[in-house]
Amino acid sequence: MQGTSRQRMKPRATLTISTNNCRAAGTRVGRDVEEVLKFAQRFVGAMQIFNETTPNAKVAAIDNDVDEDLVRKFAVHAGAELQPMAAFLGGVVAQEVVKVGGKYTPIPGWLHFNAMETLPAEKATDVAPLGGRYDNLVMVFGKEFVDKLGNLKYFMVGCGALGCEFLKNFAMNGFCCGPDGHLTVTDADRVELSNLARQFLFREDTVSKPKSVSACAKVTEMNPAFNPEALEMFVGEKVGSN
16 A cells, blocks of 8 residues: 555646646756655645544555655656656557457556666756757756767667667667767668568568668668668677687
8 A cells, every 4th residue: 555655646746736837747846846745745644544544444554754755856857758768658558558459457557667776876967958859868867978878889789679679769869879979780681571560660661671771771760860880790700700
């Protein structure tokens, strides 16, 4: 009861702010953060009274203490839309839609997912919006961190199901998209018709074409600033020894 109650209160609090102010809880807006915290405290207090006064309650009254640090972290980032989170939740929603057909059982309850461990240990200070496509990342991690992502140099082997997902995520989050960024990807395979069902960067017009070339072309459409180099080489002992 304790975990479920606390998980439910945070989305409801941010929804209340959205309803009252015609906007989502603002990233790093102090008054919004404190409003969510007050809501959490009222909610936990009300649940404690409810549990204590319910006859034959099977669940002990929850602790009236609120983890203020957790609530503040949740509230301060509630307005940010991060592509990795959207990709994960999109996959969950897609599975649930398939389950509606009746063959499988949907998730019978509230699903709460967070990735607090990904937040920077020290709060970034360079979080002002820049009017660009990476503003949500900047709001959470700071401009310096986003610039580092853009100037990464990566070498990736394979453009299959996982490779397509990596390439898409790299492009959407600005990896290798900076002035010094570069991604080299190699795959000696060519696109087959059977690949289209699970390797989403490929289309019918890419069948029989090199996977690396086709995949890089598609993600570059998603983000023109992406800097990929497509190769069609095998990677193994012979290649590594040359």
